[in-house]
């Protein structure tokens with residue numbers, strides 16, 4: 287997509303975390319389609335990262351799988367270094383890895399006062415410290431390059447609140463606040479920092495199961511709270527991520543953009 291592409295990424299190298307499936311996978315593929323020079327595909331699960339890297343290579347764009355836990359700073363440093371050695375300096379960083387950590391699904395918990403304090407850490411480890419770790423490792427290279435784009439995928443649970451998801455909501459709100467502060471530090475180096483806030487994205491499942499799920503009472507109830515009456519799709523998020531990584535968004539920093547079908551409105 288070289289030529290008149292408003293979202294042309296000019297051959298820059300991207301690192302997308304948690305990109306082995308769903309939203310992160312779609313972001314990685316979309317950046318590749320918009321002329322990224324290479325994609326470092328991170329996932330805690332190596333096989334997933336390798337499969338997505340192979341999909342990107344099939345598009346004719348260089349890609350490497352870099353498997354690490356974003357909550358482990360030493361491993362993050364090693365991954366950013368390996369990505370730069372294989373592909374060149376990372377100037378696009380999309381912090382997508384999230385939820386309840388590498389081995390856990392997010393789900394409604396008990397009410398906060400009944401939650402086990404020992405259970406809070408896993409939300410912060412991935413959704414907050416994971417973002418901080420990746421930014422800490424990648425920003426020096428961006429400053430050296432005199433350009434950079436940082437995007438964090440957060441949640442409307444953190445922006446407008448969601449019952450029985452308080453630790454997750456707190457960790458996502460912390461990431462958005464972190465990105466705002468970082469924007470103020472990095473702007474003078476040509477680096478922008480923004481967040482994208484999601485509502486429910488349809489989980490990855492086979493077409494038949496997805497149809498059955500969408501027709502269930504639970505899904506219909508949930509979707510009735512959206513102005514656009516459907517679940518989000520990974521492609522909805524990937525478009526915004528590509529935009530924020532592109533030169534078209536050069537004057538946008540420190541913002542949180544809801545991509546949520548009108549579940550809540552930003553003012």
Ligand SMILES: NC(=O)c1ccc[n+]([C@@H]2O[C@H](COP(=O)([O-])OP(=O)(O)OC[C@H]3O[C@@H](n4cnc5c(N)ncnc54)[C@H](O)[C@@H]3O)[C@@H](O)[C@H]2O)c1
Pocket residue numbers: 303304305306307308309310328329330331334354355356357381382383384385387388389412416439440441442484485486487488490
């Ligand atoms: N799906 C939703 O409804 C929804 C809603 C709001 C926000 N979000 C956010 O969007 C992002 C993507 O969500 P998704 O639904 O595509 O997730 P997903 O669970 O489908 O995929 C996440 C991928 O990240 C990997 N991962 C998890 N923790 C990791 C870690 N610590 N280090 C490295 N890799 C890790 C997993 O192995 C998995 O392959 C997350 O930040 C999530 O919190 C999702």
